[in-house]
Amino acid sequence: MTPVLISSAGRRGALVQAFRTAGAVVHGCDMQPELSSGCQLADQAHQxxxxxxxxxxxxxxxxxxxNGIRLIVPTIDTELPAYAQAAPRLAAAGAYVHVSPPEVIAVVRDKTRTMAVLAAAGVPVPETCSEAELRADPDRLGWPVFGKPVGGSASRGLGTYDRLADLPAAFPEPMMFQPVxxxxEYTVNMFIDRAGTxxxxxxxxxxxxxxxxVEKGRTARRADLRALAEGICRALPQARGVLCFQVIDDAVRGPQVIEINARFGGGYPLAHHAGAQFANWLMAELAGQPSGANDDWRDGVTMLRYDDAVFTG
Structure with a gap:
């Protein structure tokens, strides 16, 4: 059994189970592991x-x-830069870090850069501008506009504004704006092997x-969304492992990529259940075996999440 560390395990109980069934002894870490259901479901927990x-x-x-950890799996955006920079150091300690290189992380952690890099590669993205650009040219996007933090995650700081006067005098962090x-909305879960395919x-x-x-979701085999994934690979040729991206299929503009997360997404359990077992493929790569990664997953599989509990003491 291979020791694997799920970092910032939080509520990622399904991810813990996926790696356990893939043949891992699962370790979880969190700031408060005693209050993390993911850590409590893991074989061992660490603060x-x-x-x-x-x-x-x-x-x-x-x-x-x-603990002889062989694989580290980050799960939140904010820890990706630290892991990307430290990957060689942790490899010397014996653990492969499931993270793309720092150059990729720098792009995906800056949503403005994400839009620019994707647009340059021909991937359809909404027109984007900074707060300063919007205030200087209020009609450049039309109204209403959608605003979000340049470095945000977990839906923090999102807002829709109907006119310039609705913008606050100042935002607590750098913002970007796009048409509404x-x-x-779709999430696309991607698996890129170690050769970059x-x-x-x-x-x-x-x-x-x-x-x-995602609380309720359904797999949907669409060639146009697959083509967007191929475009992201062209835009970020150094990306490796598991990534996910968000798409809004706008009635006028068509599918538009709005965000990339270079990690396991929260909706990964749906892809896993449908047959895209990324955890198993990563474990096979770690062992130096053919991963068996393929695109033969089941269309129309529905996930209906519900609340459950872990009890301790």
């Missing part, structure tokens, strides 16, 4: 400081060396969400 703390990687390396898109792309319709994470 770590915030990912922005100067000793975060020191603590991760301590866990790696003390109207249409169904896109092996699988699983779109699912986001039927209902809660706190930015």
């Amino acid at each position: 770590v400081p915030r990912c922005s703390a100067p000793d975060f990687i020191d603590r991760i390396e301590e866990i790696v060396r003390g 898109l109207k249409g169904p 896109l092996r699988c792309a699983v779109p699912h319709l986001r039927i209902q969400t809660r706190a930015g994470e």
Whole structure:
């Protein structure tokens, strides 16, 4: 059994189970592991400081060396830069970090850069501008506009504004603005092998969400969404492993990519259940075996999440 560390395990119980069934001894880490259902479901749990703390990687390396960890799986956007920079150090300690290179992470963690890089590669994205650009030319996007933090995640700081006067005098962080898109929203889960080949792309319709994470979803095999995944690979040729991106299928503009997350997405359990078992493929790659990654997943599989509980004590 191969020791795997799920970083910032939080509520990722389904991801813990996916790696366990793939043959891993699953370790979880979190700032408060005793209050993390993912950590409680793991075989072992570890306390770590915030990912922005100067000793975060020191603590991760301590866990790696003390437990023979072979694979680290980050799960939140804010820890990706630290892991991308520390990947060689953690590899020397014995653990492969499932993260794209720093150059890729720098793009996806800056949503303005994401839009520019994708547009340059011919991937359809909505027109985007900064707060300063919008205030200087209020009619450049038309109204209403949609605003979000340049470095945001988990639906933090999102807002729709009907006119210039509705913007606050100042925002607490750098913002970007786009036209309001109207249409169904999809997540596409991607698996890129270590050679840089896109092996699988699983779109699912986001039927209902809660706190930015899909609560009800359905896999949907669409050639146009697969083509968007291929475009993202062209735009980010160094990307590796599991990524996911969001698409709004606008009634006028067609499918538009609005965001990329270079990690396992919250809706991954749906793709896994439909046959796209990314966790198994990563474990096979780790063992130096053919991953078996393929695009033969089941269309029309529906996920209906519900609340459950883990009890301790």
